[in-house]
Amino acid sequence: MLSDAxxxxxxxxxxAFKVTDSHRLYLLVTPGGSKLWKWNYAYDGKQKTMAFGxxxxxxxxxxRGKRDEGRAMLLEGKDPAIQKKLRIEANLEKARNTFELVAREWYETVKAQWARVHAEDVLRSLERDAFPFIGDLPVSELTPPKILEVLQAIEERGAIESARRLRQRISSVFxxxxxxxxxxxxxxxxxxxVLKPLRKGRQPAITDLKALKKMIGDAEQDYARPITRLALRLLALTAVRPSELRGALWEEFHDLNGEEPLWRIPASRMKGDLDRKEEIGGDHLVPLASQSIDVLRALWPLTGGGELVFPGNRHGHRPMSENAIGYLLNRAGYHGRHVPHGFRAAFSTIMNEWAERHGKKHDRKxxxxxxxxxxTGKVEGAYNRAAYLERRRELAVAWADxxxxxxxxxxxxxxxxxxELMGQSRRKRLPQVPANFLFPEGEG
Structure with missing residues (x-):
């Protein structure tokens, strides 16, 4: 029996010579002084030798532990040398199956079910936020703390929903x-x-572009006044507050036939205290993309004869019901999932993520x-509400597209x-607007 001494x-x-231990374990001592562990064993009538280092x-x-492990394999009818080779190959295979390799294979398998834009966003989020940190690690070796580290890095930049979506995508890869x-x-x-919660009190909102577009399409196909459908579309395009949309007057829209169409919502109609509503220069400026102009063109034959862009069904001098768009969303099956005010959260989330990929330094502002x-920290009355107007118009176009x-x-x-009455649809033919329609002079 050997001892360390x-x-x-x-x-x-x-x-070279051998110094033996028990059960055919021995040290091979070379002329150069190296001491190599060897173990002789018999398998299937053949004498074999394994090296242990x-x-x-x-x-x-x-x-001795390696020897005893080999003896246990022999009792099970296994060749220890072959089992060692299999373990080495399995470890090599694990190393080859990195998270990035598996994630890209998953992506190629499932991307056909998504719209192209959504598919590109999924891959881009992995390439930006996951692959640089865990992409080269074996997928079988990743642990919850390591993945949490990746997600918390996203939370630190304020992208709470992005962190939650990435967790879902990483989970799908696994x-x-x-x-x-x-x-x-x-x-x-x-x-x-254990991720940071979404802001408490936040109204339900769909913030995934693909799901948002599906929701709009579903709602627009439901039974409703054309004015309500068009109100939903313009609300989604402009991301104003529902109350600001409902009270819109035709006189608030400017240069609708020109190069810089604009919706100027008076400070008196904006959310805020009395000082905000009486603020000089406090109007909210909404640059309009061509898609928003098209909505207004479609509305003009329906409501252009009055002051309100979205009058009520019974009283033309009063704004449409504050519940009209919400009821439309509920009928389409989105109760508790998206409310009219949710278009603001959708715009903020999607465009901030878009800006990370394509934007400029100040796009978040x-x-x-x-x-x-x-x-935060700005004095309400001293804030420049007309700032970055050109860039706001560019972002409005990008969002509309x-x-x-x-x-x-x-x-x-x-x-x-x-x-829909008694199971029968009632279709009223409404006036159509020519594609080259121009708003009358003096009406924006």
Whole structure:
């Protein structure tokens, strides 16, 4: 039997020789002084030898452990040398199956079910926020703390919803890996409970572009007055508060036939205290994309004879019901999932993420300005509400292009049935607006 003291006392000779332990374990001492662990065993009638490493890198206790492990395999009818090779190959395979490799394979498998823009956003979020940090790590070795570290880095930049969406995407990658047999568990599954909560009191809002467009399409196909459908579309395009939309007057719109169409919402109609409502120069300026102009063109034959852009159904001199758009969303199946005010959260989330990819240095400030938010620390009356107007117009165009691609035409919205009575649809043919329609002079 060997001991550490005995091993240390062994001196090299002119030729290699063995110093034996028990159960055929021995040290091969070379002329150069190296001491190599070897183990002889018999398998299927053949004599074989395994190497366990060199002493003292592999201690006497560790060498005996490897020997005993091999003897246990022999009792099960397994060849220890072959099992060692299989373990090495399995470890190499684990190393090859990095998170990025598996995630890209998952993406290629599922992307066909998504719209192109959404698919690009999914991949971009992984490339920006996940691959640089965990992309080269074996998917089977990732742990909840490591993934939480990635998600918390996103939270630190204020993108709470982005962190939650990325967790869902990482979790989907692991579900895919488990199905392929290259992972045993999903370390992202339970992390939603420890991420920062969404702001309390926040009204329900769909903030995923694909889901948002589907919701708009579903709602616009439901039975409603054409004015209500068009109000929903303009609310989504401008992200103003529902009360500001309902009270819109035709006289508030300017240069609708020109190069810089604008909606000037008077300070008196904006949210805020008396000082805000009486503020000189406090009007909220909403640059209008061409898609918003098209909505107004479709509305003109319906309401252009009065002051209100969105009059009520019974009283033309009063704004439409504050519940009209909400009821439309509820009928379309989105009760508790999205409210009219939710378009502001959708615009903020989607455009801030868009700005991270395509924007300029101050786009986050510009987006807040488009929502009539005053930055923390700013004096309300001293805030420049006309700042960044050119960039606001560019962002309004970008938002409108993202939002309206694939949505029904405005002509269809005007011509759809307004009500359903006794199972029969009532269709009233409404005036159509020529594509080259110009607003009358003096009406913007």
């Amino acid at each position: 005995k091993i240390r006392g062994v001196k090299p000779r002119d030729k 060199s002493y003292p890198v592999v201690t006497l206790l560790e060498a 579900v895919f890996a488990i199905a392929k047999g290259i992972a045993e568990k999903d370390p992202a599954e339970k992390l939603a409970a 510009v987006i807040d300005l488009m929502l009539a938010h005053v930055p 993202l939002l309206t691609k694939g949505l029904p035409s405005l002509e269809l919205l005007v011509d759809l049935p307004a009500k």
